[in-house]
Amino acid sequence: xxxxxxxxxxxxxxxxxxxxxxxxxxxxxxxxxxxxxxxxxxxxxxxxxxxxxxxxxxxxxxxxxxxxxxxxxxxxxxxxxxxxxxxxxxxxxxxxxxxxxxxxxxxxxxxxxxxxxxxxxxxxxxxxxxxxxxxxxxxxxxxxxxxxxxxxxxxxxxxxxxxxxxxxxxxxxxxxxxxxxxxxxxxxxxxxxxxx
Amino acid sequence: xxxxxxxxxxxxxxxxxxxxxxxxxxxxxxxxxxxxxxxxxxxxxxxxxxxxxxxxxxxxxxxxxxxxxxxxxxxxxxxxxxxxxxxxxxxxxxxxxxxxxxxxxxxxxxxxxxxxxxxxxxxxxxxxxxxxxxxxxxxxxxxxxxxxxxxxxxxxxxxxxxxxxxxxxxxxxxxxxxxxxxxxxxxxxxxxxxxx
Numbered sequence: 001x002x003x004x005x006x007x008x009x010x011x012x013x014x015x016x017x018x019x020x021x022x023x024x025x026x027x028x029x030x031x032x033x034x035x036x037x038x039x040x041x042x043x044x045x046x047x048x049x050x051x052x053x054x055x056x057x058x059x060x061x062x063x064x065x066x067x068x069x070x071x072x073x074x075x076x077x078x079x080x081x082x083x084x085x086x087x088x089x090x091x092x093x094x095x096x097x098x099x100x101x102x103x104x105x106x107x108x109x110x111x112x113x114x115x116x117x118x119x120x121x122x123x124x125x126x127x128x129x130x131x132x133x134x135x136x137x138x139x140x141x142x143x144x145x146x147x148x149x150x151x152x153x154x155x156x157x158x159x160x161x162x163x164x165x166x167x168x169x170x171x172x173x174x175x176x177x178x179x180x181x182x183x184x185x186x187x188x189x190x191x192x193x194x195x196x
Numbered sequence: 197x198x199x200x201x202x203x204x205x206x207x208x209x210x211x212x213x214x215x216x217x218x219x220x221x222x223x224x225x226x227x228x229x230x231x232x233x234x235x236x237x238x239x240x241x242x243x244x245x246x247x248x249x250x251x252x253x254x255x256x257x258x259x260x261x262x263x264x265x266x267x268x269x270x271x272x273x274x275x276x277x278x279x280x281x282x283x284x285x286x287x288x289x290x291x292x293x294x295x296x297x298x299x300x301x302x303x304x305x306x307x308x309x310x311x312x313x314x315x316x317x318x319x320x321x322x323x324x325x326x327x328x329x330x331x332x333x334x335x336x337x338x339x340x341x342x343x344x345x346x347x348x349x350x351x352x353x354x355x356x357x358x359x360x361x362x363x364x365x366x367x368x369x370x371x372x373x374x375x376x377x378x379x380x381x382x383x384x385x386x387x388x389x390x391x392x
Contacts, residue, residue, distance in 0.1 A: 001338065019327075022218050023339060098335065105310060105329075114301060117332060127335035131215075133301075134330045136313060139294060139323035142197060143219060 003098040003129060004029045004054070004091050006084075008038075008162035009045035011144045012102030012132060014192040017051060018147055019131040020100060027096070030161045031056040031087040033063045036169035041191070042161025048194040056094070062086050066163070067170040070183050076164065077109045083163045084110040092124035100129035106137045149193045156180075158189045199294040199325060200225045200250070200287050202280075204234075204358035205241035207340045208298030208328060210388040213247060214343055215327040216296060223292070226357045227252040227283040229259045232365035237387070238357025244390040252290070258282050262359070263366040266379050272360065273305045279359045280306040288320035296325035302333045345389045352376075354385045 003020055007013045007028035017026050028051045030042035039055045046053035062083060070079035084101070091099045099120075103112055117128045132140060144150060155164065164184065171180045199216055203209045203224035213222050224247045226238035235251045242249035258279060266275035280297070287295045295316075299308055313324045328336060340346060351360065360380065367376045 001342075019215070019219070023215070023343070105313070117301070121332055121334065127332055127338070129330055129335060131327070131330040134325055134327040136317055136323055136325075138317065139325060142323070146197070147219070 001025065001097040002027065003100050004094060004096040006031065006087055006091060006099070006101040007042055007046060007053075008102075009042045009160050009191050010102070010162060011148055011150050011190040011192055012104060012140070014045070014049060014102075014148055015140065015144055016100055016102040016131050017049065018195070020129065024098060027052045027054050029054045029056055029091055031058050031090060032161070032166060033058040033060040035060065035063055036166040037159060038161040038165050040161075041159050041165075045161070045192050049192065050195070056087070056090055058083075058087065058090065063163075063166050063170060067167050067174070070167055071171060071175060071179060074183060076167065076184055079167060080163050081110045083167075085116070088112070088120060088128070089124075092120050092126045092128070096126065098127040098129050100131065102132055103130040104132045104137070104140060105135060147196055149196050150190050151193055152188050152190045154186055155184060155189045158191050160189060160191055197221070197293040198223065199296050200290060200292040202227065202283055202287060202295070202297040203238055203242060203249075204298075205238045205356050205387050206298070206358060207344055207346050207386040207388055208300060208336070210241070210245060210298075210344055211336060211340055212296055212298040212327050213245065214391070216325065220294060223248045223250050225250045225252055225287055227254050227286060228357070228362060229254040229256040231256065231259055232362045233355060234357040234361050236357075237355050237361075241357070241388050245388065246391070252283070252286055254279075254283065254286065259359075259362050259366060263363050263370070266363055267367060267371060267375060270379060272363065272380055275363060276359050277306045279363075281312070284308070284316060284324070288316050288322045288324070292322065294323040294325050296327065298328055299326040300328045300333070300336060301331060343392055345392055346386050347389055348384050348386045350382055351380060351385045354387050356385060356387055
């Protein structure tokens with residue numbers, strides 16, 4: 001069975017891939033509209049982990065609408081959730097047996113309710129897998145520590161392949177860098193450099 | 197890191213153990229008050245899977261109270277949930293880094309709410325793992341098919357190491373076999389004979 005794991009190059013989606021690896025033929029997938037260098041960074045991290053990689057084209061309007069949402073809200077949660085749901089639909093429509101992501105039990109965003117998961121599975125004839133939802137924050141941290149070589153730093157200095165990178169780029173272009181800081185409180189991001 | 201997986205000899209707890217196996221030193225644990233042959237059957241299945249096994253003693257009162265609940269309700273859900281929560285507390289108090297179970301995303305019983313999981317982790321200083329909550333019914337079935345050698349049949353003919361076996365034994369002894377059939381609608385159970 002093959003599984004497409006929605007991949008940002010961060011520790012959560014990397015760990016999700018490692019958990020599935022013994023049971024599925026894993027491909028790491030980065031969905032992007034090409035408004036930032038997301039695919040470049042995700043592809044590099046996928047190579048470092050030793051997984052095949054596929055770039056999935058997103059409609060630019062999906063990212064732009066999510067960006068409007070983030071700016072209107074003043075925080076990223078709803079915009080990121082909207083992109084992620086859209087990406088799951090896109091990837092579920094590809095030719096994989098399963099679509100997976102790095103959603104965690106203790107995450108607030110993105111969250112995939114069971115009803116959404118079942119609907120996605122029924123409509124596309126795929127399995128939706130979120131292996132990290134079975135693990136709490138502490139367990140995830142310990143597994144990352146043991147199995148991944150991770151670099152961390154502030155979001156703006158750590159180029160990644162996540163939705164945030166692309167939304168940041170659009171906000172910076174349309175509203176200026178100050179609006180980026182207003183919408184995204186400073187926090188530490190991670191980027192994976194390989195397996196341990 | 198070592199993990200104690202609450203184990204019945206059925207396909208769900210077996211698959212949970214297989215998912216954790218590449219990342220933890222797994223021990224399969226059967227908690228029983230000894231009112232049925234649960235530990236015998238669970239130990240045999242654990243051996244067939246190639247995992248170490250530990251029997252954990254439950255207070256007889258825990259099973260008897262759950263049995264009263266099942267008879268009063270006329271269905272097993274609340275009684276089984278009560279035993280499972282008690283067992284998680286007991287196993288979390290042992291000397292493992294993590295306690296795990298075979299709870300599934302699409303299960304109605306037992307269900308472990310996130311708040312219960314976090315409380316268990318905080319109070320006992322362990323990680324609670326429920327690897328199957330990241331997988332839907334279809335994905336679980338396909339993984340079982342691929343990785344486990346499973347025998348299935350009606351509950352009363354398939355001796356297992358689950359809570360149901362012990363509750364059935366107590367009901368049969370105290371209320372007679374008819375009450376067993378009234379409380380447990382006939383359904384197909386599984387018992388694992390090894391890995392594929």
